[in-house]
Amino acid sequence: MDTASIRGLSWSTLDPASYNSRKRSFEQMLLQQDSNESSRRTSPSRTHSRVDLERHSSHIVSLSSSNGSPSLEDPENRLYESPASARQYYGDESLILVGFPSAGKKTLGLIASAALRREFVDFDTVFVGKTGLSPREYIEAHGATAYRSVEDELTSEVFRSRQKGCVLVGFFAMASNRQRRLLKSLSTTNPIIHIQRDLGNMIHRGDSDKDRLYRTYQLSEKMHRRFANFEFFNIFQPMADDKPLGPLRLKATEREFVRFLNGIFPQSEASRGLKNLCSSSYTYALQAPSSWLDDPQADYTELDSGADAVEILVEMSPQNQQDLFFKLSQRVAVLRKYCRVPIILDLETSATMNYIAQVNLLELVIRQAPDVIMVSLDMSPHLVKQLSLAKGHSKIIGKYHQKGPISENWDLTNLQTVIDKASLLHCSAIRLTGEAYETNNNFGCVRVVLEARKLSDLPVSCYNTGEYGRSSICLNPILSPVVLPSQSTKQGITLADAQRGLFSSFWRTKKNFTVFGQNVSYSLTPAMHNAACIACGMPHTCDYVESDRLARIREVFERESQGGLAIVYPYKTEVVQMMDEMSLDAKVIGAVNTVVIERISTNEGSPKLYLKGYNTDHIGIRTCIEKNLSPANAIRSQTSALIIGAGGMARAAIYACIKAGVRNICIFNRTEANARRLADYFATVYTNLRLTILTDLSTPWPTDLWHPTIIVSCIPAHKVGDNDAPDFLIPEQWLGSSTGGVFVEFAYKPLVTRLIRFMQSRRSQGWIVADGLDVLVEQGIAQFEILTDRPAPSHIMRRTVREQYSIAQNAHSDHETTET
Known part of the structure; x- marks a missing residue:
């Protein structure tokens, strides 16, 4: 009989006890719906x-x-x-x-x-x-x-x-x-x-x-x-x-x-977020308790806390076997919905489980198409063979746990055996754990990692569990287990705890980041990055320097603790010539908005500054497009985009559309010559791209192009220098899409521009609006990850930007009231 069983207990979806229990739960759910919806009419479509x-x-x-x-x-x-x-x-x-x-x-x-x-x-x-x-x-x-x-x-x-x-x-x-x-x-x-x-x-x-x-x-x-x-x-x-x-x-x-x-069909490791999971130093796996995931009142935004991966323990007992086969897919669905990082399913089997039960539990895990499956290296040879066949594109991490601490006296003779087993299973990494009885037990973990590096190139995670093992988690190099902020106990540490431990023991160095440009005193970027650093337990700070001269940026570069800069208007293109290295995105766009400062030791004594330039503006725009483009407007070969403006942000917008798969792009700018220069530039870089200039607002939309489902406004909404902000509305003949589309506004000073109000009035026609704060946050998330080399706590950054903007608006209103 092929059925999951433990100590002879069989499990079946049609087991009478299971059926009656789940049926009662179902009926209770309907009664609750009756109570919740008694005062509301039922939706006709539903x-x-x-x-x-x-x-x-x-x-x-x-x-x-x-x-x-x-x-x-x-x-x-x-x-x-x-x-x-x-x-x-x-x-x-x-x-x-x-x-x-x-x-x-x-x-x-x-x-x-x-x-x-x-x-x-x-x-x-x-x-x-x-x-x-x-x-x-x-x-x-x-x-x-x-x-x-x-x-x-x-x-x-x-x-x-x-x-x-x-x-x-x-x-x-x-x-x-x-x-x-x-x-x-x-x-x-x-x-x-x-x-x-x-x-x-x-x-x-x-x-x-x-x-x-x-x-x-x-x-x-x-x-x-x-x-x-x-x-x-x-x-x-x-x-x-x-x-x-x-x-x-x-x-x-x-x-x-x-x-x-993406977990079923072949994908690059970078596209699935796996590239640095085991290769970078000090990465963290957030432990998500099953009971917490099952709680509909839980704050699931905690899953997006800045960890490198999120992990669920999958274990079966006589008490939970019936629910496990029903609920695991639902728990994994919650992770996919609320976090961006790779998902690890930690499979826990026991000697009390018969072979069929172990195979069925393994099958249940594999069916979720997780990014990583963690299994015991003591798994039977038959299960090892079946896992190798069935894992698909999931990565494997092998784990080995010993009773007692991994201390200075830990027997290293088993280490080669453990590594050999991991190699046989084609593991991407190994996790070794013990149980600490006192804090002195933890020094051996570092020794084991160093010894393992001599024997194999496989990354090794090594730490002790329990209250006395917490310091070993802080010093563990990869996939250290961290708990949810709301679940913090003496038995575990949060991501912020682990990061504070690294910086306070000088394993990591505090850095300063600076927003540099003209008129940046109103910038929300410092508050956004500072809040993210605090949430992650990093002592980094972000300030701003306002300058009418680019030359002053040299002073900022040379600050002792300076780790990088966020470059804003009008220096994104001018700063390019100062870079020692640039990302491909920044090269194509011809603009830099993020600079990482590295210091290279020299024979002269003082280190040499090495400047790396990046552009995250296109990431912010593309993310806003993809998040707000309805499935009905999924990008096809006929999809068209309209770019308003011809400056640096317009370059980023065109590049964002290209990376999203758009091949038909129209440009409108009040100075036609600038629009033509922009089109000519991209035509030389992408020969399969169709670029069309709309010379004025009376120009009809090209009859051989689909009407745009993507519109990006890249023009300022406030006066810049002696130049007044452009004041116009998009002509009706350019808004012929029967399924609407997405309108992305770059400006957020003011947040609700005239163009935004105009497009919001077309929501009933399918148009979705992404405002300047949406763009700011999405590019800021990418910028934070480049500057800190850490995943961003995006929900913290989104909330901070909206709160700080509201505070600034209220202060501005109070000031105007006082003056009046």
Whole structure:
């Protein structure tokens, strides 16, 4: 019997006790919804979705109960058809989404189709095209047996020709024996994703037969879990005041699902955030307790705290085995939603678990497509072999724990054995842990790391656990465990604690960063960076220097503790000539807004300054575009962008659009000659780019171009020197996109510009506005990470910028009132 078990206890999705317990939880959830929504009317769109669910679930029940249909209560009670089977994909395999009706398969399929540039194939559409009737209508007209025959033939026909280059949804709703054999075969060659969702968000509280629907749901879940090889929990996107969130209501879902897909198909380590995880010194893994993740009242923004990775311990016991298989996907979904860093699943098995239970637990972890899987180096050879086959593109970290401390007297003879086991498993790193009984036990951890470096190039993490082991965590080189700020105890340390320990013991040096430019006294950048440094436990400071002369920047460079600068108007292009090295982005854009200062030792005694130039403006603009561009406006080969302005920010905006995949760009500037120089420059760098100059506001939009779904304003909203701020509105003939788009405003002085008010009035037409503070924060996050070489606590930076802007506005209003 292939079932997860511990000490002979079997687990089944249809176990009576489990069924009754989860059914009670489901009914309690509906009662709570009744209480919460009694004073609110039901959204028509949501009601329609749930009525549609009842109709489709009835269709599924009719199939499962018809003659010749397989019984899903399989005598073998198998949890997974082929646990820990191979998952190595090259990127062109068709993606198959399966799951219960209203789980979101079609929506996710359309998202995947756009992201992967693949044909979208929907079973219902194919069936109607073949028979002229929907599946429900066909069953009502011809019966379930006739429908099953057509369904089998149609499914086989589609998959014979579409095993590559497609996204397929709606197939295998309640698979026949023939379809199950096909599904089993496909699972060896194609990624099959089981889409899950909270049942309470799919079934209406007034449905007449909740027991039937719940039972149908259980049957469906069991069958799809058995034959799939990945699981994705689709978090329900809430509505405010019974109204959808507009064009962006699916944006969070898109971001989470695309990140999940990046764990299935080949991606570079840099694109997945893994490049520096084990190669840089002093990286941290944030420990996210399962109980905390299950708490809907938890402040999930804590997950974005500045750690290098976030980690969940996955362990199974007789008490939690039923919930674990249901909840792990939901916990991982929360991590994808609220943090940007790699996800580590720490798999914990025990000697009390039989082999089948261990394989099923390993399969559950692999199905989440995590960035990293952490496993014991004492894992059985059979499990090692299966993990090597099944891990897909997940990295492996091997762990070894010994009872007692890793002290000065720790036996190093086992170290080579541990390293050999890690090499056999193709680990990216090793984590060694012990249990400290006193603080003196911790010095041995440093020794072990140094000895390991002599034996292998594998990065090694080594520390003691417990109250007395905390100092070893501070000195541990990679993936030190840190706890959530709200979960701080004597048993663990926070990221801020660990960083303060490094700086107070002089392993790290305090630095100063400076915003340099004209009229920078109003800049929010110092407050943003200072708040982020404090949150991360770093003593760095950020100030500003206002100057009408670029030459004064030399004085700032030469400050003893100066670590870098943020360059603002008007010196971004002038400072380029001072750089010793520049990033490719800065070279193409021809402007630098971030400078990192390195000091190189020389024979003369005093170190030589080495200046590295970067540009993060394009990152801020591109992030605002991608975060606010609705799935309906996903970038295609025909997508067009409009850039307003021709200065340094316009260069960054064009580059941002290019990096996002846009190939048709129109430029409008009140000085046409400057616009032409800008277009000529980028035309020489990117020969496949189409650049068009709009000479004046009466110019019609080019008839052979799609209307723009991306508009970026790169002009100041206030007087600069003797030049008044441009004052115009975007012509109606340039706003012909039927699906709206995203408008990005660079200026934030004032925050609500005339152009922003103008575009906000078009929200009903699908236009989303990103203001100057959005751009400031997004480029600031990238700038912080370059200057500090640490992940940014982005939620702290966003909150600080909005708060400081509000304070400044209130102070300005109070000043005007006083003068009056």
